[in-house]
Amino acid sequence: MFKLHTTLTGHRNPIYALAESAKPGILFSAGNDKGIVEWSLNKMEFIMVKWPINSSAYCLCSHEHLLFAGERSGKITCFNFIDQKLVWNEIIHQKPIFDIKILKNKNELLVCSEDGSISIWSLSDFKEIKRIPLSNQTIRKIGVHPEENIIALACKDNRIIIVNTNDYSIINSFEAHLPSTTSISFHPNGDYLISGGRDAQLKIWDTKDYKLIKQIPAHMNSIYKIAFHPTLPIFATASQDKSIKIWDAENFKLFKILSLEKLGIGHKHSVNDLIWTKDGKQLISTGDDCLIHIWD
Template sequence: MEIKKVAELGGHRSGIYKISKGPGESNVITLGGDGQVVEWDLKEPKNGILRAKSDYKFFTGCYSPAVDACFAGDMNGSLYRLFFDPEKGEPKAWKTHEKGTFCIVDLGEILISGGGDGTLTLWKTDPFFPLETRTIAGDRIRSLVLDEKRELLYAGSSDGNIYLVEPNKLKVVDVCEDAHKSTVFSLLLTGSDILISGGRDAMIHFWKLPEMNLEHAIPAHLFTVNDLALSPCGNWFASAGRDKEVRIWNSRTGKLLRVIDRLKDEGHINSVNSIFWDTQSGLLCTAGDDRMVKIWQIN
């Protein structure tokens, strides 16, 4: 496996907590502790565009094609709707969580957010307002992923559990208890009836669906596994670690294929907080506490 760094992007004034798909075929967005939302074009990545600025740290965010807007969650527990085209409307925010909004999943006409108080909120995207908020856990909800095949939402919590939730009712139908020894920071569906989770315990776990049977338990990083991303071909996935490394794995066997580190590859010098694997270009985008976005070509 050959890995080449094709770009290194700066501009944020604090750590970057989220990188995800943006508007257009080749665009991504980043959200950071400086309260900035920045849009980047992977075809011409050197010049980022500042799209929004807040007084609060942004912990998470996503672009919703259904309404052509960015939704961003902050440390105050609010969710913002931000139009990149000012003519479409002013920014709007609602606060439904306490202790921060940490994760969002986009379902088109609705969104679901997870908060630091163990709650989920169901949102209408246009017009933008909260429909319902329910407590599902006794600790923070740190990760969400939607299983369209089974019409289930998986929610990872700081109590170490993974909650199986009916997305339209926010009703917990099952709990995978003690999925990790501590916080479940990241969740990923591979498309092959496998749910992959990453935790504060530095472990990656493979769960066979629908039974949620543990297939593999892999000591993955030296510290927290912050994020997971699946390659466009589906054969690999990447993990981002607090140990400053990005690791590439076989998505079926869990075999480690490659490590992207600071010394050998000029990788990140601090915690890698978020990763995004672009389906159009095949480029892997990574972002972290060093305030940098790094873009990698993987062959």
């Protein structure tokens, strides 16, 4: 069963990104409000604007005592919770940053941008290690394999690009969704790559040779997020069609629809991001309606 627990309000503009702190019970959100907002999941209430930013934030990434935000301006900011201050504030891409991921094994940060490149940074000193131009169009999302030996990139030019993280060489590149691939995630067992696109389709790819195994007409519009539950064999998808859908991660069958149309409660506009809490007890969603829904 899924039940709406609480709705957090306060944002006045669309929200694009969510992240849970390493410290249990703390949530962060960001979007067009030009500030990173901190919430208490224990009290289900607003805490503070953690730090202001100069442009919209499209992505957040939490790692240990650090929280990263990627901005429309191409700037990345990083807050250190031990020092309680910003420790990185720099324009690193000339166009908007759309996703940030961590390679824990290599202590590296991956950033993708509308400029069609990914940049790799050291988490030790925030120095650039490498920059790889891959497309003439936006790279929207980064998927990291559970073993961290490969990453998958969702591209606006409709491709998925597979990159070896040992030397950042391209392993594979193939057409996936028309006109663009908008979301991507590896299955926790590493055997499958799941992608979503502006075509509203979910596609399941075998990670041995990246052959298409299954195609699902999943939504009515673009799929913006694919998020696997931390322990259970299910995953959730968020879409521009205002709905969240829960899927069986073993047979890829639809399990539940969370929407205003189906339940009488849900998002009124595009659902832009969703995350599972680390304990797996709640699903948190947000979107263009400026609301944060917390589902038990």
